[in-house]
Amino acid sequence: xPDFLRPYWLAARTWPLxxxxxxxxxxxxxxxxxxxxxxxxxxxxTAETANGGAGNSLTGRGGSHGGHGxxxxx
Amino acid sequence: MNTPAPAxxxxxxxxxxxxxxxxxxxxxxxRYFGCFNCRAYLWAVPGTGDKAQRRDGFKTARQPGPSLxxxxxxxxxxxxxxxxxxxxxxxxDDRTAEWREYQLTPAAPLPGDLPLDFPLQLAEYxxxxxxxxxxxxxxxxxxxxxxxxxxxxxxxxxxxxxxxxRYRPIIREAIGEFDWDILEDEQLKIKEYTSPPYLLxxxxxxxxxxxxxxxxxxxxxxxxxxxxxxxxxxxxxQGVGAAQLGPGRQWPQLKRLTTAAVCLLTATQLLxxxxxxxxxxxxxFTVVEPAAGATTQMMVSQAFDVKxxxxxxxxxxxxxxxxxxxxxxxxxxxxxTGRGYEFTRSLEYYEGTEDGEHWxxxxxxxxxxxxxxxxxxxxxxxxxxxxxxxxxxTLSLSATAGTTLWSNYFLALCGLALLPFVVWWRRRxxxxxxxxxxxxxxxxTAE
Numbered sequence: 001x002p003d004f005l006r007p008y009w010l011a012a013r014t015w016p017l018x019x020x021x022x023x024x025x026x027x028x029x030x031x032x033x034x035x036x037x038x039x040x041x042x043x044x045x046t047a048e049t050a051n052g053g054a055g056n057s058l059t060g061r062g063g064s065h066g067g068h069g070x071x072x073x074x
Numbered sequence: 075m076n077t078p079a080p081a082x083x084x085x086x087x088x089x090x091x092x093x094x095x096x097x098x099x100x101x102x103x104x105r106y107f108g109c110f111n112c113r114a115y116l117w118a119v120p121g122t123g124d125k126a127q128r129r130d131g132f133k134t135a136r137q138p139g140p141s142l143x144x145x146x147x148x149x150x151x152x153x154x155x156x157x158x159x160x161x162x163x164x165x166x167d168d169r170t171a172e173w174r175e176y177q178l179t180p181a182a183p184l185p186g187d188l189p190l191d192f193p194l195q196l197a198e199y200x201x202x203x204x205x206x207x208x209x210x211x212x213x214x215x216x217x218x219x220x221x222x223x224x225x226x227x228x229x230x231x232x233x234x235x236x237x238x239x240r241y242r243p244i245i246r247e248a249i250g251e252f253d254w255d256i257l258e259d260e261q262l263k264i265k266e267y268t269s270p271p272y273l274l275x276x277x278x279x280x281x282x283x284x285x286x287x288x289x290x291x292x293x294x295x296x297x298x299x300x301x302x303x304x305x306x307x308x309x310x311x312q313g314v315g316a317a318q319l320g321p322g323r324q325w326p327q328l329k330r331l332t333t334a335a336v337c338l339l340t341a342t343q344l345l346x347x348x349x350x351x352x353x354x355x356x357x358x359f360t361v362v363e364p365a366a367g368a369t370t371q372m373m374v375s376q377a378f379d380v381k382x383x384x385x386x387x388x389x390x391x392x393x394x395x396x397x398x399x400x401x402x403x404x405x406x407x408x409x410x411t412g413r414g415y416e417f418t419r420s421l422e423y424y425e426g427t428e429d430g431e432h433w434x435x436x437x438x439x440x441x442x443x444x445x446x447x448x449x450x451x452x453x454x455x456x457x458x459x460x461x462x463x464x465x466x467x468t469l470s471l472s473a474t475a476g477t478t479l480w481s482n483y484f485l486a487l488c489g490l491a492l493l494p495f496v497v498w499w500r501r502r503x504x505x506x507x508x509x510x511x512x513x514x515x516x517x518x519t520a521e
Contacts, residue, residue: 008334011327018328018493022335026342029486033346033479035446036385040481042445043417 083145085120087251090128097145098251099158100179106255108132108159108248110144115248115257130257136162136247140174141198141308144250147181148300151194151205156181159250166242166260173199175206177252193253196297197289201308202315203297204273209286224514228269235267235274237514238316266316273317291317313507320504322497332494339486347478354378354386354452356472361392361400361458375454377409380475386444387477388417388454391470395423395438398461400469405455406444417442421469443477 001009012019032039083097092112098104098120107116107126113135118126140160147156159177178194191207198204224237244260259277265284267274271291278284298305314320322328355378364371380386392400399422406415419442425434460467509515 007330011331011334014324014327015331019331021493022331022490025486025489026335026338029339029482030342030346032482033342035383036476036479038385038443038445038479038481039485043442044415044444045418046414046416 087116087118087120087126089114089116090126091131096251099145099156100251100253102183103179103253104158104251106248106252108161108250108252110249113247117255129255132245132247136172138309140176140249142176142196142297142301142303146301150178150196150300151191151207153178153189153191153194154181155179155194157196157250159248159252161245161249161256162247163243164246166244168241171241172246173197177250179253196292198309199315200313201294201311202318203292203294204289204315204317205292206275206287206289209274209288226267233269233272235269235272236516238266238268238273238512240265240513268316270317271319289317291315291319313511314504316508316511318508320501320508322501325497325501328494328497332490335490336487339483339490343478343480343483349476351474351476351478352381354380354473354475355454356470358468358470359456359458360466361402361460361469362466363460363462363464370457370459373456373458375456375471377451377453378473379451380447380449382449383446384475385477385479386447387474388442388444389439389470389472389474390419390421390441391439392421392423392467393438393470394468395421397424397426398422398464398467399436400461400467401459402469403457404442404471405457406447406452406473407455408448409451409453411450415444415447417444445479447475 084101085098087096089109091114094111113132115130116126155178161175165171176196195206263278265276273289275287276284359373401420403418419440423436
């Protein structure tokens with residue numbers, strides 16, 4: 001092991017649980033970033049299934065446009 | 075095995091004041107004695123038959139008295155020692171401060187000269203115990219600091235010391251035997267430096283070179299086990315001791331680990347955000363009031379491809395909006411699966427002049443972010459509504475893929491910092507409690 005990594009290895013051995021959680025967090029962060037998933041809020045207001053199944057408008061001006069966001073193909 | 079039961083003394087000294095027989099275990103070196111019966115302080119050469127001489131006396135017994143049995147033989151500090159003397163000490167400038175010191179001497183004569191560790195002592199203050207021995211090496215000027223400063227670092231051990239206390243001692247009680255005149259210690263000027271679990275003490279008499287002692291913190295349970303006592307027989311621990319080890323002793327390692335994790339996180343974020351953003355569609359629409367009888371209107375954008383799962387940022391702008399509003403429900407539709415994503419935004423902008431001053435409120439732009447939009451061919455359906463009775467409004471929509479999600483980064487940063495913050499806070503709280511007892515409290519705020 002390179003010398004500059006040795007203190008970090010020792011630190012990881014001192015805090016093994018935290019190290020594990022950090023690795024999980026970094027992996028999760030990278031994966032979510034590549035998928036373009038925002039953890040703090042998505043402006044999407046529909047609650048549809050992935051296959052476009054029936055869903056309800058969660059918020060917004062649903063009274064005037066209720067459910068229209070679903071299947072308007074060109 | 076420890077032997078708490080006192081052994082037979084080598085000699086007895088008769089108190090000239092009350093005729094009580096006082097045990098003497100160290101015939102060769104003990105010359106000063108404290109009578110446990112009448113509190114007289116004596117000088118004597120035991121075993122010679124000469125009468126002891128009264129030097130002084132302590133008025134009343136200090137409570138709670140010795141917690142450890144005088145005469146007990148224990149293994150402590152690497153030596154088999156006997157507890158031969160007990161003192162209650164205080165400070166000249168602080169009548170409330172009071173602690174107890176126990177003199178330890180070798181239980182059996184050691185070959186050669188007495189080791190440098192001696193005199194070995196146990197000290198107890200508010201239930202906190204210290205094992206004190208002569209410092210083998212004392213600090214001189216080291217690096218940019220010297221012991222004249224209030225903090226400095228020991229070059230050999232790396233221990234970072236801070237000035238803890240400065241005082242002149244007074245002796246309030248003495249029981250047992252001593253090999254020096256303890257009353258002369260009232261001439262000492264004492265400085266203490268803490269670096270848990272150590273407390274380094276310098277004792278200086280007049281302008282003489284100071285003598286250094288190194289004390290190490292002992293848990294009360296250790297002391298109780300050493301003397302075969304119950305933990306509850308010892309004074310109750312109060313507050314935080316000067317050299318007591320605090321929580322989070324592995325803080326430097328945690329700090330190093332967290333720093334590395336933050337660097338990795340930042341690098342990952344930069345790598346992700348490095349991939350160029352890709353404008354998917356930009357289109358302008360003209361929004362008018364619905365035709366008579368119609369309740370809504372719909373406009374459809376050009377179709378576009380999303381290459382891979384991404385965050386899609388949509389910007390709406392009504393550049394010529396003035397003193398009215400436009401509301402639009404925007405629906406992103408996957409042309410292959412039919413799956414839809416929808417959001418609604420209101421744009422309103424008002425301006426005018428009042429009392430000669432121009433004012434404006436509202437905004438002509440709005441943004442939305444659709445998270446984790448899968449790859450596929452998409453288009454937007456837009457359902458706009460305008461302020462009735464106003465002219466047509468131009469609504470511009472643009473969608474960009476690959477937007478950098480900084481909120482994820484800051485959320486992950488908070489996740490990484492949670493444990494270090496808790497450990498740091500506990501350590502700080504502990505240190506603040508410790509330094510409350512010091513005149514050199516670095517946490518004290520100027521009043």
